[in-house]
Amino acid sequence: MSDIYRSSAHNHTVFCDGKSTAEEMVLKALELGFVSLGFSGHGYSPYDPTGMPRKDEIAYREEVKRLQQVYGDRLEILLGVEHDSLMPYDTFAYDFMIESVHNLYKNRYVYSVDWDQPHLEEAIHVHGGDVYDYCKVYFEACAETYLASPAQIAGHLDLVCKFNEKTPLFDELDPRYLDPAFQALDCALEKNMVIEVNTGAMARGYKSIPYPAPAILKRVKEKGGQVMVNSDCHDANNLIFGYDTARELLLSCGFTSAVILRKHGFEEVGL
Numbered sequence: 001m002s003d004i005y006r007s008s009a010h011n012h013t014v015f016c017d018g019k020s021t022a023e024e025m026v027l028k029a030l031e032l033g034f035v036s037l038g039f040s041g042h043g044y045s046p047y048d049p050t051g052m053p054r055k056d057e058i059a060y061r062e063e064v065k066r067l068q069q070v071y072g073d074r075l076e077i078l079l080g081v082e083h084d085s086l087m088p089y090d091t092f093a094y095d096f097m098i099e100s101v102h103n104l105y106k107n108r109y110v111y112s113v114d115w116d117q118p119h120l121e122e123a124i125h126v127h128g129g130d131v132y133d134y135c136k137v138y139f140e141a142c143a144e145t146y147l148a149s150p151a152q153i154a155g156h157l158d159l160v161c162k163f164n165e166k167t168p169l170f171d172e173l174d175p176r177y178l179d180p181a182f183q184a185l186d187c188a189l190e191k192n193m194v195i196e197v198n199t200g201a202m203a204r205g206y207k208s209i210p211y212p213a214p215a216i217l218k219r220v221k222e223k224g225g226q227v228m229v230n231s232d233c234h235d236a237n238n239l240i241f242g243y244d245t246a247r248e249l250l251l252s253c254g255f256t257s258a259v260i261l262r263k264h265g266f267e268e269v270g271l
Helices: 022-031 054-071 117-126 131-148 175-190 214-222 243-252
Strands: 036-042 076-084 096-100 103-106 109-112 194-198 227-230 257-262 265-270
Touching (some): 036 257, 194 214, 214 243
Parallel strands (some): 036 076
């Protein structure tokens, strides 16, 4: 079995919007034979209810450090954060960082990219009803963020398509969509960021395949970029949800390997 099944670096707990405690995640990882588990709580964000308040973020750090002491002889546990693009960067020395664009800002208005369908329709309305302009602005925000970010991982790059499978609003192969998506991807690759293959929307019933879409993954392969499979887990029972699909998708796009995150850094493993 590929070692991609033995690691996930993108996981959320009750400290932000997850359903499981950090210890429940660790115990499930041990049950699955994991070699490494990364915690990536949503960083503080006053406009986003999924972000950890400052006091909870401190408690989150302390709990993960405690788990490192208790279980560290059986599992590599890494303390990370998922940073939202509109927030300043914390000075705390996390083991790793995932960079994501969850929200956009226009006309003094912050709106969510992935909250729900009504919020999506409202966001498109902010862009005069032009869904391709909305997508372009999203990918431009990704590009700008990646270039400025100290993060090692680009999270769910095409998050903007979260609701598009069940309620299609745009063509994901249209150049008006793909061109800015490729530009954002190229910025991430320019910074040597690992591109996350994220199965989280599969576990929550929004998508049948991971982020990013095959067209984007093929460009990653063409450009010589690295990919990693993460579950974006919010429930310990879904710690490797969708990994079979992710592996098959990567193989179909020409990949023969991916990376997993270990204490010493990224480690390449075969698919």
